[in-house]
Amino acid sequence: MTSQKMLSVELLLDMFRRMVLIRRFEDHLYQLFLQGLVPGTLHQYQGQEAVAVGVCSALRTDDVIFSTHRPVGHLIAKGSSVRGIAAEMWGKATGCAGGKGGQMHLTDVSVGAMPSNAIVGANIPIATGAALGFKLSGIDRIAVSFFGDGASNTGAFHEGINLAAVKDAPVVFVCENNQYAASTHISMVMRITDIAERAKSYGIPGLVVDGMDVIAVYQSTTEAVERARQGEGPTLLEYKTYRYSGHSRGDPGGYRSKEEAQEWRERDAILKCRELLITNYEQNEEDLERIERECQSEAEAAVEFARSSPDPVPEACFEHVYADREVNA
């Protein structure tokens, strides 16, 4: 998979903007966290932006994604508003899930972001189920499951992918291999280095792709999505990437060397995309700086909106518990 094919400048600029928005929002949250102002917990996505944005750029709005305990990037990439995400993290009525989900359960069905699931690996069979549902109902939509290297060692990974393979379910499995599950390096828990190799045992294609290259991510996902839409079944995509933050709030990440972190930062996807826009797409520095300033303001305004939003009313507890349906008298 290469980045050689030129994308339209509009698409690349859009991907750049969404990656910057994720980074600026996450960085802003971290500053607020250090001041003790963020309620609940925080699992941050800086470093992995190219995966969320490359994958979601290959999807339609009505395709669905199933995210994890690290969902902010996925939701922004799928088109959810930063205001709704921030308000959800602050538990407010204006949150994308009405304040009932919080950071680890971000949900925005209006853009196809189904409930994020903090149980590691659990969304893999759930995405398979959604995809099977689409197939059995003759609905032209696909499902994507995002999960980590750690999740690929759960039983749910095997059950979900095997079933999807056997049923040719229209689902794309996106493994974000950031090398660590909390403080555990992959070399301590698996004998292989490429998780995509496991695709062979399910009889589906598996691909290893540079997760720091948004174009390579977009192109590889586009092919997998095409395959799923044509009824040819699932693909396992492994994106090699790195999280710059600790695993969750309060984790300084002392189990990783400074040199390792520095090497990955030198391959930063946003910087790479920025350079490409200037050298190959005739964009100028000032325009890109303007986008960066706009994203910063959007991130800050979203948090202000969240903090000044009303709490949910107590009666809201009874909403969204059961699906609304016609009841015959």
Ligand SMILES: Cc1ncc(C[n+]2csc(CCOP(=O)(O)OP(=O)(O)O)c2C)c(N)n1
């Ligand atoms: C079934 C289960 N086991 C353990 C945990 C605790 N836990 C939360 S995140 C995490 C690490 C997950 O690593 P990975 O799948 O690589 O995702 P990453 O955090 O790197 O994005 C663990 C062990 C959990 N939430 N669910």
Ligand SMILES: [Mg+2]
């Ligand atoms: Mg991981």
